[in-house]
Amino acid sequence: MKQFAIIGLSHFGIRVLEELLQHxxxxxxxxRDQQVIEEYKDIVAAAYIADVIKEELxxxxxxxxxDAAIVDLGDATEASILVTNYLKKxxxxxxxxxxETDQHGEILDIVGAxxxxxxNREAAKRIALPLISSSLFSYFPIGEGMVIAEIQLPDQFxxxxxxxxxxxxxxxxxxxxxxxxxxxxxxxxxxxxxxxEGDVILAVGSETDVASVPGRTHNERSTTDSxxxxxxxxxxAGERSPTSRGRSSAGHRSWLxxxxxxxxxxxxxx
Numbered sequence: 001m002k003q004f005a006i007i008g009l010s011h012f013g014i015r016v017l018e019e020l021l022q023h024x025x026x027x028x029x030x031x032r033d034q035q036v037i038e039e040y041k042d043i044v045a046a047a048y049i050a051d052v053i054k055e056e057l058x059x060x061x062x063x064x065x066x067d068a069a070i071v072d073l074g075d076a077t078e079a080s081i082l083v084t085n086y087l088k089k090x091x092x093x094x095x096x097x098x099x100e101t102d103q104h105g106e107i108l109d110i111v112g113a114x115x116x117x118x119x120n121r122e123a124a125k126r127i128a129l130p131l132i133s134s135s136l137f138s139y140f141p142i143g144e145g146m147v148i149a150e151i152q153l154p155d156q157f158x159x160x161x162x163x164x165x166x167x168x169x170x171x172x173x174x175x176x177x178x179x180x181x182x183x184x185x186x187x188x189x190x191x192x193x194x195x196x197e198g199d200v201i202l203a204v205g206s207e208t209d210v211a212s213v214p215g216r217t218h219n220e221r222s223t224t225d226s227x228x229x230x231x232x233x234x235x236x237a238g239e240r241s242p243t244s245r246g247r248s249s250a251g252h253r254s255w256l257x258x259x260x261x262x263x264x265x266x267x268x269x270x
Contacts, residue, residue, distance in 0.1 A: 001026055003045075005062050005069040005092075007052055007083055009036045012098045012119050013072035017044075030061060053079050055086045064091035071097040071113075077104045081111055088112025135213045137200065145206050150179070153199045154214040163191045167201075172209035177202040 004020060005028040006013050020027055021043060029047040031037055041047035050057045052073070062069060069092050073080040077100055084097045088111060097113040099105030105116040122141070139149035151173075157165040167173040177186035181198020203210070 002067045003063075003065075004028070005030065005066050007031075007058075007062075007069060007071050007087075008073035008076075008080070009033070009040070010072045010074035010098070012117065013070060016070050016072075028062070028066070030057075052083050052086075055082075055089075058083065058086040059090060062087065062090060062092065066092055068092075068094040068096060071095065073098075075100055077101075080104075081107050084108050084113050085111040136210060139207075139210060142204070145208075146204065147207055147210055148176070148202065148204050149210045151201050151203055151210065151213055153195055153201055156214065157195050158197055159194060161192055161194050162189060165195060167203070171205070171213055173201075173203040173205040173213070175201050175203050 001024055003026045006017055006020075007030045009017065009029065009031045017027065017029070017040065026045040029037060029040055029044050030050050030052055032049060032051050034049050037047045037049050048061055050061065052058060069087050071080050071083050071087070073083065080097060081104075084095055087095050094115070095113045096115040096117060097108045098117050098119060099108055100120075105118060108116050135152045135154060137150040137152065139147040141147050157167075162175060167175055175189070178189050178193065178195075179186045179200040179202070180196070186202050
């Protein structure tokens with residue numbers, strides 16, 4: 001049976017826990033919030049209330065032979081970087097850490113994370129792509145820039161076979177299966193299958209290719225002036241509204257930015 005440690009039970013950590021509980025696995029939980037630990041302690045192998053910023057606690061509680069450790073300390077970016085580094089020094093082979101920003105993720109990668117997850121970015125992508133293409137119902141990333149997607153078959157391919165439609169050449173899509181109109185399950189098809197009205201295809205392709213499938217797009221602009229186009233980026237009396245960037249101090253730099261710069265210069269994080 002595989003063993004996993006979840007360090008920090010913020011939103012991502014809890015979702016991972018809920019998924020792992022659907023399978024046979026030994027799960028170790030560590031969080032400083034007593035209420036959270038009390039809620040889950042009876043359904044996991046072990047649960048500890050601890051301040052994980054202390055390296056000796058990580059050494060004591062997390063065995064180096066564990067299959068994977070998941071780090072989600074919410075917006076405590078400094079703490080998540082330290083914990084990831086502790087786990088790396090402990091000898092944990094797979095460390096999955098949640099990043100809040102690109103800079104945070106870069107540091108997590110440098111200090112030892114084997115997998116850096118960006119839940120907010122990935123959620124935004126899952127929303128944005130179907131908004132761009134009305135032909136796209138849903139999709140799931142499977143690699144760098146590659147996705148499996150449910151796509152409404154464009155009308156131009158109705159009555160054609162898989163070979164005749166040649167979606168691989170025309171749109172860079174590899175068709176895996178089809179869900180018929182009114183159906184709930186996908187079925188594998190042969191090259192001789194003839195597409196019919198209402199078919200939804202399950203296909204593999206790049207995000208760009210999936211978004212390019214013909215269909216009425218939501219980014220079409222009206223030829224008439226909209227309120228937004230009339231207003232533009234101006235405020236009252238036609239004056240340009242100040243941006244937040246303009247208000248911020250040019251010399252201000254976050255702790256994360258300074259840390260990134262240090263790593264880029266080959267220094268160690270202290």
